[in-house]
Amino acid sequence: MNSSRNRILSHVTCPHCWQKSKPCEVMWVSAHPDLRDDPKIPDGQRRFLPTHFELSGQAVDSLGEECSEIACPRCHLVIPRDLVELPPTFFSILGSPSSGKSYYLSSSLWQLRTTLSSDFAISFEDSDPAANQKLHEYEETLFATSRDDRLVALPKTELDGDLYEQVEIEPGRTMLLPRAFVFRMRLMPRHPKADRVQKNGRTICLYDNAGEHFLPGAQTANSPGTRHLSLSKALFFIFDPTQHTKFRKACRGNTVDPQVSQDLVSFRQDHILSEATRRIRAELGLGQDQRDKRPLIVVLSKYDAWSSLVGGRALQRDWAIKELGHGIHALNVPQLKALSEKFRGLLNNLAPEIVATSEAFSEDVIYIPVSALGCSPRELPDAEPTGDPPRVPLGVLPSEINPMWSEVPLLYAIHKTMPGMIGSSRARKSV
DSSP states (O other): OOOSSSOOOSOEEOTTTOOEEOGGGOEEEOOSTTOOOOSSSTTOOOEEOOSOBOTTSOBBOTTSOBOOOEEOTTTOOEEOTHHHHSOEEEEEEEEOTTSSHHHHHHHHHHHHHHHHHHHHOEEEEESOTTTTHHHHHHHHHHHSOSOTTSOBOOOOOOTTSTTEEEEEEETTEEEEEEOOEEEEEEEOTTSTTTTTSTTOEEEEEEEEOOGGGGSTTOOBTTBOTTGGGGTOSEEEEEEOGGGSHHHHHHHTTSOOOHHHHSOOOOOOHHHHHHHHHHHHHHHHTOOTTOOEEEEEEEEEOOHHHHGGGGTSOOOOHHHHEEEEETTEEEEOHHHHHHHHHHHHHHHHHHOHHHHHHHHHHEEEEEEEEOBSSSSOOEEOTTOOOBTTTTBOOEEBOGGGOOOBSTTHHHHHHHHHHSTTTSOBOOOOOOO
């Protein structure tokens, strides 16, 4: 591949099958409508290795059409162009079924789109709007609906839904591969290190698997849906206190949130985390006496439902983000770590297995509470009870949504894994 404007990376990592390829090995996607006979993508445009290019650097297919999309030489799925020009950073989000991963991801990215630009002088954009379409639907449902007086709910992430691609990776072998949400980040001119940080842009690939993918035995050779865990620079484990028996008992009488008061399903969330760490150890060859050096961010979700256990105080923005001057902010890492110790103590009392499993795996664990919605859900009217025991599905009023700290775990991950992008404040005060 050629580019007159951007530096081409030494290799390209496919966000679907994680194959690493040299830029010259990357395939192009034919643009001519008659070239729809790709062997791996049913009804897909033909993938090809180009022999002719336009002066702009775009490849020309066999029928003379100028092409703009590129694809992985192994799985033939489309690769966003930013992954050729900007170093990629992979982040993985894992958690049990119904732990609120999709709500958390939608809220955190919605907040991040504004916060990074206004406070940290970092642009944050969709790298491939088509690849991020499902996320856009989530964001519009919660934050950009024209009717904010009606209860809404996000659909459950399915094991083989539209966040996955089915590809005949080789004759007779079909694989189910995950789609990533892909974004690009660049330092804006007013960022204090815009001229000093080499390759100041990054591509971020975020994965949101169905919780069932983390159950023991769910991953197979033809459904390697969570292999991204071993490539990720930071891991996010969504722990849902409302699914934990001891947390629920401790909260009863102090909240009317139906996620606590109803008899909802409970999962052994430590089993989800244990299975994920087992897969990572096997993939990376880590011994049982070794700990991973990457950050493990334990996101304590649905804070508004269980905040009574810590005095009921709302999470204040200035506890986590501090202005340095001239509109530039920094992450208050000392404050975050001090608060992390407090919430670790709460977990040690009510869910010690989560602390034990987390810290047996990673050298760098932080516990961060968030509320993706900042309000309690309500029973959807006219909805039929489902499940065992039967329960009425829940929804939320968009007019009541007021996220607390939903962007903070991702800000911390960027701070830890991309030096120079988000600075740290030394300020600390009593909370």
